[in-house]
Amino acid sequence: MSYAALDLVMLGAAALIALVAVVFGRARVSWAAAGLALAVLLVATGVFDNLMIAVGLFHYAPHSVLGVAVGRAPLEDFAYPLATALMLPVVWEAVGRWQPADVRTVIASSRPISWVNTAYPFAAAYLLSTTNISVTFVVGTLFFLVPYNLLMYGINDVFDYESDLRNPRKGGVEGAVLPKRLHRPVILAATLSTLPGMLYLLAVGSWLSGLLLVLCVLGVLIYSTPPLRTKERPVADSITSSLHFVGPAIVGLALGDAAWTPQLLALLAAFFLWGYASHAFGAVQDVLADRAAGISSTATVWGARVTARIAIVAYALAGVAVLLSGWPGPLAAILVIPYLLVVAPHWNVTDERSPEANRGWKWFLWLNQLTGFGVTLLLIWWALGR
Amino acid sequence: MPGVYLALLLITLGCMVILDWRYRLFFWRGPVRAAATLILGVVFLGVWDALGIGLGIFFRGDSPLLAGLTLAPEFPVEEVFFLVLLCYLTMNLYVAATRLLSRRGGVGGDGGNPS
Incomplete structure (x- = not known):
């Protein structure tokens, strides 16, 4: 050019x-x-x-x-x-045109507590497949740290406006109710911050990494935007949600030209199942609030009990899938156990008692940090043993 | 003499800050607003540079005035300061121009009162 x-x-x-x-x-x-x-x-x-x-x-x-x-x-x-x-x-x-409080609200709409959950999979996947820190590593990590989350959660909040108002759980650590006048600023901030990094990653990558990146970003958009709005469709809701986190890892691997071995695919499958289970279980606590607000999800369509059981089985399958990954990956199966301990008591949950699942869900915020730490140790071990 | 270019950039940036402070143009008008604008500008231009380097269009010179530190291949540390300077200058000029035009009774941008 x-x-x-x-x-x-x-x-x-x-x-x-x-x-x-x-x-x-x-x-x-x-x-x-x-x-x-x-x-x-x-x-x-x-x-x-x-x-x-x-x-x-x-x-x-x-x-x-x-x-x-x-x-x-x-x-x-x-x-x-x-x-x-x-x-x-x-x-x-x-x-x-924004007031200082608005800036805080817009930043809060991107869920800063979750930033690391998308940046880390990319960074780890890229670093382990290239073993060097490059501009692409820095740009990609920053891209999946902030803009990607603004695009995912901020736009989600815009389209969730009506239902969020009726859900008292949103507004604290788990999300922000976004006033209507901030909808345009959020779309603006998401677009502005996404464009430079996306352009760069598309330009430096292969056609495969470019395609995967576009799919990854599309997945984030269709999750909450009509007409697809997969977050309100059973099964598709948990699939797209999980891919929000597995996607950055896949993009990182593609940008790093990783070899797609069966062991690596098993690892990605385990990560995907873990994300699927976490999303499905998260929907259980919202059954009543979502139904009252006229929102659909796996849990509102199939009921709290079926959804909780799907989550428990998916966690167990994640544990099985990770056993098929390369050494020391199978050790990560241990990390699945705390999740099973937290969700298993809800095997017989009823729709009426579904809000109690929030107790289990709150554990996730901490368990996820612990799991991240455990996975990091295993990745370091794997990198040293290569 | 290594580092001369970096020193000149820092001095010029210092001048931008003094003008900004004296006339309350950019950061002294709205620090968060200014930071958001500046960061977007520097990231955007940085991507532009990186693409140009990647496509084999620009190369770092072997001038003895460069400090010799590079952030990436062909990307000297001075370039970041240059991009900050370009964005800072653009915004100092823009805000000063809106004030100048509104003082003359034209349709002004955001007037002269610091908010």
Whole structure:
């Protein structure tokens, strides 16, 4: 790709960001002021770019530039100030409409407590398949740390607005009720933060990693957005939810060019079953609240008891699947036991007593940290033994 | 002399901060707002640079003025400060321009009163 083509792609992305900020952020920009700023920036670029090139701070591959230059500065360099003058004032004005409390609410809507749950699978998968820390590692980890969660939970909150108001459990550690006036800012923040990282990962990866990344992001979107809204469809709800966490690991492996051995697939299957079980069991506690709010899930359609039993079986299957992974993976089967201990007492749960499952679910917040720690130790062991 | 470029960037950035402080342009107008705008800008331009490097368009020069630290292949540490400077300058200019235009009675952006 030539420098000019790269500029067109990035200017297109900048224009898209500006458009989203105007439409969803209702930014009111003084375009005259932005134009004035641009004029000064272009002159400054003309002067300083020439100086910087003259003293040899950087240079260009001759075949990739158009050859049109202002002094020594290639014409393409002027796309940088054009992009900043186009994009930053709009973002500034859009963010300026928020109040400080709104920023906190938007951040809370991305569930900071869960950030690590998506960043870690990516980071671990990528690191173990490439064994080196690169820009892709840093960009990917940051992408799955914040933007991905804003896209997942923030947009989820926008489409859950009605039901969240009727559910007293949402609003604390487990989520934030998002006022209607913040719906646009959340969509804005999710789009703005997702675009740069996504572009980068698509550009540096193979077609396979790109395809998996797009599927991973689509999975996050269809979970809560109509018409698919898989979170309200039995079975599909827990499948998409689990893939939100397994997906980053799969993308990390694809970006790291991992070999897809049967042992690795067994490990991913175990991770998937664990996520499936955790989501299904989480829905049990909400049966009554969800039914009252007219929301559908595996639990509201099949009842609390069947759903709890599916979760218990899926945990057990996760334990079996992990036994088929490469050494010392099978040891992770031990980590399944605390989950079984927490969920097993709910084998005979009834719809009426389903809110009691919240006690078990609260354990998960801590158990997940413990499991993460255990898995980390095993990964280190595996990496050292290679 | 290694580090001259970095030193010049830091001095210029210092000037941006002084202008910002004196005229309450960017961080002194809304710190969170400014941080969000600046971070987005630097990440966006950083991706642009990284793609350019990956596609084999730009190369780090062998200038003796560079400090010699690189964050990634062909990506000197100075580039981050340069991108911060470009974004900071853009926003100082923009806010100053909105004020200048509104003072002249034109349709202004966000006026002169620090919120």
